[in-house]
Amino acid sequence: YPALLREIYTPPMLLYVNGDVELLTRPSIAIVGSRAATSYGLKIGRRLGAGLAAHGLNVVSGLALGVDAAAHASALEAGGITVAVLGCGLDVPYPRRNLALARRIADRGVIVSEYPLGTQPEAFRFPARNRIISGLALGVVVVEAAERSGSLITARLAMDEGREVFAIPGRVDSATSAGTHSLLQQGAKLVYKLDDILVELSAHLTDFQPASGKEENDQGDMAGVELTPEERSIMKILEPYPSHIDAIIDGAGLKAAKVQEILLMLELKGVVESLSGSQYRLIGKMP
Numbered sequence: 603y604p605a606l607l608r609e610i611y612t613p614p615m616l617l618y619v620n621g622d623v624e625l626l627t628r629p630s631i632a633i634v635g636s637r638a639a640t641s642y643g644l645k646i647g648r649r650l651g652a653g654l655a656a657h658g659l660n661v662v663s664g665l666a667l668g669v670d671a672a673a674h675a676s677a678l679e680a681g682g683i684t685v686a687v688l689g690c691g692l693d694v695p696y697p698r699r700n701l702a703l704a705r706r707i708a709d710r711g712v713i714v715s716e717y718p719l720g721t722q723p724e725a726f727r728f729p730a731r732n733r734i735i736s737g738l739a740l741g742v743v744v745v746e747a748a749e750r751s752g753s754l755i756t757a758r759l760a761m762d763e764g765r766e767v768f769a770i771p772g773r774v775d776s777a778t779s780a781g782t783h784s785l786l787q788q789g790a791k792l793v794y795k796l797d798d799i800l801v802e803l804s805a806h807l808t809d810f811q812p813a814s815g816k817e818e819n820d821q822g823d824m825a826g827v828e829l830t831p832e833e834r835s836i837m838k839i840l841e842p843y844p845s846h847i848d849a850i851i852d853g854a855g856l857k858a859a860k861v862q863e864i865l866l867m868l869e870l871k872g873v874v875e876s877l878s879g880s881q882y883r884l885i886g887k888m889p
Contacts, residue, residue, distance in 0.1 A: 606630075610737040610763050614716035617734075620692045621712035625683050629806040630660035631799065632735050632760075634753040635669025635745035636778050641877055642843070643746035643778060646770055647672035650743060653796045655682020657807055662687065662739050664731065665707070669745045669753075671700055678706055685738060688715040689731035690723035714738075732756040740803050741766030743793065747781030754781045757790065766802050768793045773843060827871055832856070836864050837884070840874065844881035 604626045607613050619626075631654050635643055651661050651673035661677035663670040665686040677684040686707050688696070692715050695701045707713055716734065717727065732755045736742050742760040744767070747753040760767050769790040772779025786792055793799060800807065829837065839845065839853040851861045865882055868874035875885045 604738055606740070607734065607737040610733060610759075612733065613737065614734060617714045617716060618692050618718065619712060619714050620708045621710075623712065625660065625712050626685065626714070626738065628660050628683065629658070629803070630662045630685060630739045631803065632662040632739035632742040632756065633669065633673035633745060634663055634732075634735065634742060634747075634756050635673075636747055636751060636753065637666050637668040637670075638778070639668035639672070639746050640772075640776070640778055641875070641883075642772065643669055643770075644672045647745045648676040650745065650793075650796070650799075651676035651684070652680035652682075654799065655680045655684065657800055658682075659740075659803070659807070660685050660711075660738075662735055664689070664728075664735055665697075665700055665704060665713075667697055667699060671703060673745075674707060674711075675703055678710055684711040686711070686713045687731055687735045687738070688713060688717070688723075689727040691715060691717050691719045691721035693719045694722060696723040728752060729755050733759050736760040736763060736765060739765060740806060741768060741799070743768040743770070743799060744782050744785055744790070745770045746772060746778040747785075748777055749780045749784065751781045754785070757785055761788075766791065768799055768802075827873055829868075829871075829873075832860075832864055833868055833871075836861065836868065837873070840882060840884045842884050844877050844879075844883045847880040847882065850882060 633650055647669040655661050655677035660683045661673050662685040663673045674684045684707055690696050736756050736759040742757050744753050744757050757767050767790040769782040769785040770793050836854055839850055851858050854861050869876055875883050
């Protein structure tokens with residue numbers, strides 16, 4: 603039985619496990635967030651999942667669509683361990699869209715549930731499930747959360763249990779970040795870069811040293827990319843947050859066809875991302 607989980611106020615009497623139960627003894631961090639995540643939330647979820655797994659932490663989440671799935675998948679892709687906590691029986695494929703991911707987790711990580719086989723995913727089970735997510739972890743990272751998100755339940759449970767709570771800031775006008783901003787106001791630790799989490803948990807990690815020198819910014823992966831003067835002029839207009847093509851054309855003072863040509867080249871160079879609704883944004887590494 604996981605030692606940290608035993609410490610919470612209402613630990614489950616037993617756990618049903620699909621995978622290597624010994625993996626539950628490793629230090630873990632939970633990553634949770636919105637099911638209807640933005641491209642920003644999915645990107646940060648993937649980067650955190652991969653980065654924390656690479657430092658030897660189990661990545662715990664709830665196998666939901668959105669941020670949860672991004673964190674699970676990236677942890678596996680980084681060669682790490684991930685733990686999925688279900689709000690239904692282990693034999694019930696939910697959500698069905700994540701069935702292939704669940705099979706990968708069972709093969710290389712762990713899936714757990716307090717519910718017997720055959721238990722259906724009824725709504726009231728998920729808040730109870732969240733106490734296991736936070737209970738297994740040294741801390742909880744909330745990537746994106748609306749004001750009434752289930753992720754906030756997980757964060758508050760972690761606070762009540764004395765676990766670390768981290769939050770990713772977003773745009774002040776973003777509904778999907780309203781919950782994370784509320785957590786920051788309540789004292790959650792703001793995550794600007796991966797080391798912000800790792801330093802807090804360093805006592806539980808081996809061979810960890812904070813990054814030295816100048817901190818990376820969100821455009822850190824642009825180093826070494828050769829840009830033409832026209833590409834540089836477009837880059838100065840773009841931000842990490844999406845900009846509509848009309849605003850980019852107005853700011854560039856170039857013909858629409860030329861701007862679209864430049865944006866295509868920037869996409870091919872890996873420094874700009876095209877989004878739905880004719881929007882574009884800068885791509886950069888998680889600080």
